Amino acid sequence: MSARREAVRQALSGYSGFRSAQDLYTDLRAEGSKIGLTTVYRALQALSDSGEVDVLRTDDGEAVYRACDTESHHHHIVCRVCATAVEIEGPTVEKWAAEMGAKHGFSGVTHTVEVFGTCADCS
Amino acid sequence: MSARREAVRQALSGYSGFRSAQDLYTDLRAEGSKIGLTTVYRALQALSDSGEVDVLRTDDGEAVYRACDTESHHHHIVCRVCATAVEIEGPTVEKWAAEMGAKHGFSGVTHTVEVFGTCADCS
DNA sequence: TCATATTTTGACAACCGTTTTCGTTTTCGT
DNA sequence: ACGAAAACGAAAACGGTTGTCAAAATATGA
Numbered sequence: 001m002s003a004r005r006e007a008v009r010q011a012l013s014g015y016s017g018f019r020s021a022q023d024l025y026t027d028l029r030a031e032g033s034k035i036g037l038t039t040v041y042r043a044l045q046a047l048s049d050s051g052e053v054d055v056l057r058t059d060d061g062e063a064v065y066r067a068c069d070t071e072s073h074h075h076h077i078v079c080r081v082c083a084t085a086v087e088i089e090g091p092t093v094e095k096w097a098a099e100m101g102a103k104h105g106f107s108g109v110t111h112t113v114e115v116f117g118t119c120a121d122c123s
Numbered sequence: 124m125s126a127r128r129e130a131v132r133q134a135l136s137g138y139s140g141f142r143s144a145q146d147l148y149t150d151l152r153a154e155g156s157k158i159g160l161t162t163v164y165r166a167l168q169a170l171s172d173s174g175e176v177d178v179l180r181t182d183d184g185e186a187v188y189r190a191c192d193t194e195s196h197h198h199h200i201v202c203r204v205c206a207t208a209v210e211i212e213g214p215t216v217e218k219w220a221a222e223m224g225a226k227h228g229f230s231g232v233t234h235t236v237e238v239f240g241t242c243a244d245c246s
Numbered sequence: 247t248c249a250t251a252t253t254t255t256g257a258c259a260a261c262c263g264t265t266t267t268c269g270t271t272t273t274c275g276t
Numbered sequence: 277a278c279g280a281a282a283a284c285g286a287a288a289a290c291g292g293t294t295g296t297c298a299a300a301a302t303a304t305g306a
Contacts, residue, residue: 036256115234
């Protein structure tokens with residue numbers, strides 16, 4: 001694990017939600033790092049391959065990443081217009097995901113859930 | 124509904140699964156249509172807006188479409204090792220997401236759910 | 247240590263699916 | 277049939293991602 005790769009991992013674990021490669025790149029540069037965008041992508045790919053981060057695609061095709069060892073587990077409902085996020089709890093979903101995993105013979109089951117909508121102020 | 128748009132809809136309903144815009148374009152050209160790729164995209168966008176087709180993103184960011192008549196919205200449980208995906212149904216989650224949206228004053232609520240784990244073969 | 251092999255890095259270009267642009271063609275109402 | 281509005285297609289633009297390649301960092305070993 002090189003220093004740069006570790007920096008990306010650190011940057012990602014600083015956030016509880018999902019973060020795009022470009023976001024992470026901006027974060028790192030803002031902190032003074034001289035890392036390149038290419039390296040951020042490579043680091044994320046490596047971390048993804050080794051199962052240390054989860055990847056998913058947003059509706060507009062952008063890849064977003066999350067450190068998948070987060071214990072403080074919660075979800076968000078995000079406004080499409082103003083991007084405000086409200087934390088929501090979901091024992092229902094947690095249970096459902098675990099059940100689905102068991103049902104299909106999967107172990108070490110984790111899940112990602114994001115809810116989108118238009119908030120009261122913006123609609 | 125223009126003739127071209129109707130042709131795209133027809134082409135899509137000819138398949139039971141998901142089909143990309145470019146696939147549909149190739150199909151239509153093969154049938155002798157002189158439709159342009161741009162129009163295929165526009166037709167799919169219109170059909171998607173009006174709720175006549177479902178859209179989702181493949182892991183490599185490509186948008187795929189499906190005529191949504193009988194089939195319903197579903198999710199996947201993906202193996203971390205071999206990337207096999209199993210379709211799972213989640214009335215539980217659908218309901219939960221809708222409830223959460225209503226509870227916090229959000230309208231037009233959608234959600235993304237991905238479940239990860241290690242499948243029986245890979246563990 | 248020093249020299250050499252290997253890996254990692256980052257600027258930049260290439261890639262590819264998608265969207266925008268813009269001039270032309272078709273459709274639709276009157 | 278006429279004019280306005282919508283739809284069309286070719287090509288260019290766009291944006292996120294991946295490939296290229298030479299330089300820099302790191303590991304290896306004599």
